Amino acid sequence: MKKGSQLKKAKPNPKANRGILLFSYAVVALFLCLSAYFGYFLEVRSEDAINNPYNARIAGMENRMLRGKLLADDGTILAQTTVLVDGTEMREYPYGDMFAHVVGYASPGKTGLEASANFYLLNSHANLLEKAANELSDRKNAGDNVVTTLNMRLQTIAYEALGNRRGAVVAMEPDTGKILAMVSKPAFDPNETVEKWEELSGGDSSEARLLNRATQGLYPPGSTFKIVTALEYMREHQGVYNAYRFDCGGIFAYENLKIQCYHKTAHGDQNFTEAFANSCNGAFAELGLTMDLGALKNLAEQLLFNREQPLSIPYAKSIYRMGDDAGEWEIFQTVIGQGSTLMTPMHNLMLTAAIANGGILMEPYLIDHVENSGGQMVRRFTPRVYGELMVANEASALTELLTDVVNEGTGSAVRTDAYQAAGKTGSAEFESGKETHAWFVGFAPVEKPRIVVCVIVEEGGSGGSVAAPIARELFDAYLGE
Amino acid sequence: MTNLVVGISRYLIILLIAVYTYYNFRFFARKDEAGKKQACRRQLICLFMLHFLAGLVVYANTESAELAAFYGAQAAFFVCYIYLYRVFYRNSSRILVNNTCMLLATSFMILTRLNPDRAMRQFLIVAVSAVVTWPVPFIIGRVWQLAKYPLVFGFVGLASLALVLAEGKSSYGAQLSLSVVGFSLQPSEFVKITFVFFVAGMFYRSVSLKTVAQTTALAAAHVLVLAASRDLGSALIFFIAYGMMLFVATNDWRLLGLGAAGGTAAACMAPRFFPHVQRRIAAWKDPWTDVADTGYQAAQALFAIGTGGWLGAGLYAGMPEKIPVVDKDFVFAAVSEELGGVYALCLLFICLGCFLQFMMIAMSLQAMFYKLIAFGLGTIYITQVFLTIGGVVKFIPLTGVTLPFVSYGGSSAMSTFLVFGIIQGLYILKRGEEDAHEERQPVEEGKTESEG
Numbered sequence: 001m002k003k004g005s006q007l008k009k010a011k012p013n014p015k016a017n018r019g020i021l022l023f024s025y026a027v028v029a030l031f032l033c034l035s036a037y038f039g040y041f042l043e044v045r046s047e048d049a050i051n052n053p054y055n056a057r058i059a060g061m062e063n064r065m066l067r068g069k070l071l072a073d074d075g076t077i078l079a080q081t082t083v084l085v086d087g088t089e090m091r092e093y094p095y096g097d098m099f100a101h102v103v104g105y106a107s108p109g110k111t112g113l114e115a116s117a118n119f120y121l122l123n124s125h126a127n128l129l130e131k132a133a134n135e136l137s138d139r140k141n142a143g144d145n146v147v148t149t150l151n152m153r154l155q156t157i158a159y160e161a162l163g164n165r166r167g168a169v170v171a172m173e174p175d176t177g178k179i180l181a182m183v184s185k186p187a188f189d190p191n192e193t194v195e196k197w198e199e200l201s202g203g204d205s206s207e208a209r210l211l212n213r214a215t216q217g218l219y220p221p222g223s224t225f226k227i228v229t230a231l232e233y234m235r236e237h238q239g240v241y242n243a244y245r246f247d248c249g250g251i252f253a254y255e256n257l258k259i260q261c262y263h264k265t266a267h268g269d270q271n272f273t274e275a276f277a278n279s280c281n282g283a284f285a286e287l288g289l290t291m292d293l294g295a296l297k298n299l300a301e302q303l304l305f306n307r308e309q310p311l312s313i314p315y316a317k318s319i320y321r322m323g324d325d326a327g328e329w330e331i332f333q334t335v336i337g338q339g340s341t342l343m344t345p346m347h348n349l350m351l352t353a354a355i356a357n358g359g360i361l362m363e364p365y366l367i368d369h370v371e372n373s374g375g376q377m378v379r380r381f382t383p384r385v386y387g388e389l390m391v392a393n394e395a396s397a398l399t400e401l402l403t404d405v406v407n408e409g410t411g412s413a414v415r416t417d418a419y420q421a422a423g424k425t426g427s428a429e430f431e432s433g434k435e436t437h438a439w440f441v442g443f444a445p446v447e448k449p450r451i452v453v454c455v456i457v458e459e460g461g462s463g464g465s466v467a468a469p470i471a472r473e474l475f476d477a478y479l480g481e
Numbered sequence: 482m483t484n485l486v487v488g489i490s491r492y493l494i495i496l497l498i499a500v501y502t503y504y505n506f507r508f509f510a511r512k513d514e515a516g517k518k519q520a521c522r523r524q525l526i527c528l529f530m531l532h533f534l535a536g537l538v539v540y541a542n543t544e545s546a547e548l549a550a551f552y553g554a555q556a557a558f559f560v561c562y563i564y565l566y567r568v569f570y571r572n573s574s575r576i577l578v579n580n581t582c583m584l585l586a587t588s589f590m591i592l593t594r595l596n597p598d599r600a601m602r603q604f605l606i607v608a609v610s611a612v613v614t615w616p617v618p619f620i621i622g623r624v625w626q627l628a629k630y631p632l633v634f635g636f637v638g639l640a641s642l643a644l645v646l647a648e649g650k651s652s653y654g655a656q657l658s659l660s661v662v663g664f665s666l667q668p669s670e671f672v673k674i675t676f677v678f679f680v681a682g683m684f685y686r687s688v689s690l691k692t693v694a695q696t697t698a699l700a701a702a703h704v705l706v707l708a709a710s711r712d713l714g715s716a717l718i719f720f721i722a723y724g725m726m727l728f729v730a731t732n733d734w735r736l737l738g739l740g741a742a743g744g745t746a747a748a749c750m751a752p753r754f755f756p757h758v759q760r761r762i763a764a765w766k767d768p769w770t771d772v773a774d775t776g777y778q779a780a781q782a783l784f785a786i787g788t789g790g791w792l793g794a795g796l797y798a799g800m801p802e803k804i805p806v807v808d809k810d811f812v813f814a815a816v817s818e819e820l821g822g823v824y825a826l827c828l829l830f831i832c833l834g835c836f837l838q839f840m841m842i843a844m845s846l847q848a849m850f851y852k853l854i855a856f857g858l859g860t861i862y863i864t865q866v867f868l869t870i871g872g873v874v875k876f877i878p879l880t881g882v883t884l885p886f887v888s889y890g891g892s893s894a895m896s897t898f899l900v901f902g903i904i905q906g907l908y909i910l911k912r913g914e915e916d917a918h919e920e921r922q923p924v925e926e927g928k929t930e931s932e933g
Binding site (some may be wrong): 013015016017018019020021023027028030031033034035037038039041042043045046047050052054055056057058063132135136137139320372473 | 484485488489521635637701725728729730732738766772773780783784785787788790791799801803822825826829831833836840843845847849851863869870871874875876
């Protein structure tokens with residue numbers, strides 16, 4: 001017995017110890033995973049996690065940080081905080097109402113980029129020594145600067161081209177989703193939001209200066225909706241859709257219902273492509289009658305009607321209502337973009353961008369990168385695919401139709417030898433007795449689209465003669481660079 | 482000037498805890514006694530400097546004389562505790578004493594910042610616990626009878642849990658505590674210890690099929706009563722501890738596999754019977770879509786940790802009060818937010834260091850009874866640490882358990898002191914054996930019996 005115990009002394013319970021050792025290794029491994037996860041969260045995931053409206057700590061950061069600058073893509077200052085002699089801080093917007101909606105304001109409340117980039121503006125990636133020095137001497141650290149995707153030149157042109165008219169202009173790179181320009185009118189001066197808050201927020205409701213018409217303005221799409229109708233028709237008549245023929249006399253009569261073309265223009269004998277190029281309401285009303293309305297609604301929703309949109313600034317959801325049980329009049333109205341359908345210019349732009357990009361919609365974005373106060377890169381945002389809105393064949397067939405609009409039809413304002421543009425005009429009725437809203441969506445150059453534009457001019461009249469020329473100016477400027 | 486003090490202290494505290502943690506593992510690497518002692522000495526320097534700086538920051542922020550005095554009381558407590566332990570228990574494990582003090586210092590720091598009244602209450606409980614559990618290491622080495630009546634431990638523990646189920650007050654959906662002469666007592670904290678003694682005693686006697694079956698039945702009863710009290714965190718801890726002790730005692734992989742399979746099945750069933758488990762799993766998968774309701778706790782903890790970042794906001798500069806039950810289940814998030822992610826990570830490694838020390842002691846002991854006690858208590862301790870920290874950082878779903886020695890809570894503090902006291906007793910026993918290796922110790926008897 002004694003001998004056995006001595007033997008054991010040299011090697012106490014080897015089997016039990018092996019179990020303990022194994023368990024210890026397993027625990028150590030598990031804790032290493034846990035700490036790696038913790039580190040990963042702190043280093044990589046935490047920024048997205050804490051940039052959340054429910055995080056009360058972000059508001060607290062304002063007291064410790066000098067809000068960073070918002071910059072255009074070339075470094076032009078769009079918003080900055082200056083400290084007055086008495087120590088009070090002031091947020092300045094050097095371009096006044098030109099960037100009002102997209103840049104937004106920081107008080108009272110926050111909107112636009114001031115809201116969506118808030119976290120970055122209130123975080124400092126200045127070097128640690130500098131930060132420590134500031135903290136020790138009770139100075140505020142300078143928040144990071146946010147460099148936007150906004151192009152100074154395009155924004156200026158869009159702003160001036162819209163003039164005193166109400167409406168919106170948006171421009172984007174279809175292959176990346178970078179938003180190049182976003183103008184909404186009437187605008188407001190973000191330097192004076194605090195003083196003039198009563199007037200801005202109350203005021204005449206039709207003016208709605210605070211509303212970003214580009215993303216929140218809901219308009220009847222008018223003839224630009226024929227893109228959707230055409231796509232549905234092409235899906236239902238694959239390969240043979242151009243066999244369609246229609247004789248347009250300016251007014252299409254069906255039983256006791258009548259649909260007019262714009263200004264009652266008689267287009268004569270039209271095939272599918274021509275009817276699209278000339279925006280012939282009669283032809284579209286007639287082919288709408290043959291359509292599977294459930295499929296049309298599905299398509300509309302596939303194209304982001306009634307759905308959340310991939311945007312980081314406030315927006316309105318577009319509305320499409322017509323279902324299977326619609327009567328003829330509702331069908332006629334809906335397929336030519338009248339009726340109860342409403343969409344935002346930004347949504348129309350995304351749809352056109354997907355066509356320009358082979359059916360793939362890139363997520364629109366406004367922040368190109370974040371840099372620290374010394375100009376060093378902190379975080380770069382890269383293009384992200386939102387999804388495929390249509391297959392590549394459909395996108396190229398639609399591109400052909402849109403090209404014909406420019407070359408043969410209503411889009412002649414953007415016809416030029418310098419580049420080949422494609423697009424669709426629209427003149428949307430919204431109230432009888434008033435002038436129509438003028439729409440244009442389009443992109444250029446067709447071979448390798450670099451810019452997609454959406455223009456709406458409220459009560460502007462004809463899309464081809466009012467909206468398209470604004471797009472032309474943007475195309476010329478961007479492609480001429 | 483104040484700003485300068487607070488600012489510098491913030492970075493120094495992080496540096497000190499990092500150095501402290503380094504020596505925690507340096508200690509394991511050193512083979513020689515002098516080297517180990519040196520590591521422990523340096524740890525103590527870090528501990529007291531860190532504690533002083535934190536006291537300074539607290540004073541700079543509150544300018545409260547009462548809190549300054551409170552700091553003094555804490556420092557005096559640590560000095561007495563460390564000194565008296567050395568005097569009374571010459572062979573005690575210094576690293577465990579150091580770690581006890583470091584965890585308690587962190588607890589006092591963060592609780593003072595969160596709620597000074599509760600911090601002082603906690604301090605009182607800690608001081609009383611330290612005194613009450615003082616003889617524990619002495620008793621452990623001398624009272625061999627502890628192994629004789631395992632069923633007593635088993636049934637007393639089970640009865641306490643059943644009493645909570647019948648009479649207990651519920652908090653956050655679980656029945657946890659009993660009211661005893663004005664104090665709220667959480668018996669499951671103590672039943673953890675009786676449970677380990679029960680299982681160790683049973684397996685020390687025999688690992689025959691009959692004993693294993695009996696033990697498993699009584700252990701399962703513990704787990705089921707806890708589950709019925711909806712204290713699933715504790716149920717899980719007991720389950721894991723039992724499974725691991727069974728494995729170590731029998732060295733039978735089939736039993737481990739069986740246990741793992743049973744545990745997995747139970748985990749899959751749990752959401753069906755417990756709606757709060759379902760909610761916690763949903764919040765773990767995605768706390769962001771429903772931040773206002775189901776994801777609230779998890780999201781607040783992540784906001785705190787994320788906004789604090791690696792270096793922390795500094796004491797009093799964060800908003801840990803936004804996190805629900807921040808001084809108990811979520812204390813790790815508060816530490817991470819204000820003292821920094823580095824500090825929190827060090828805290829995690831200090832807990833792991835305690836566990837490794839437990840395991841080393843378990844492996845060095847020869848009597849199966851003691852071995853299983855050290856192993857079982859260590860398993861319970863580290864499982865609890867893992868569940869609470871893992872839950873807070875969203876590595877695993879929340880289980881609602883506290884961080885031993887750091888979270889607010891009297892029963893938890895007292896029982897953790899008991900656990901550390903028992904381990905110290907075993908360590909001292911082992912060292913005593915080494916010192917007088919020719920002498921026949923009462924333990925040897927136990928060991929040879931276990932051979933049978």
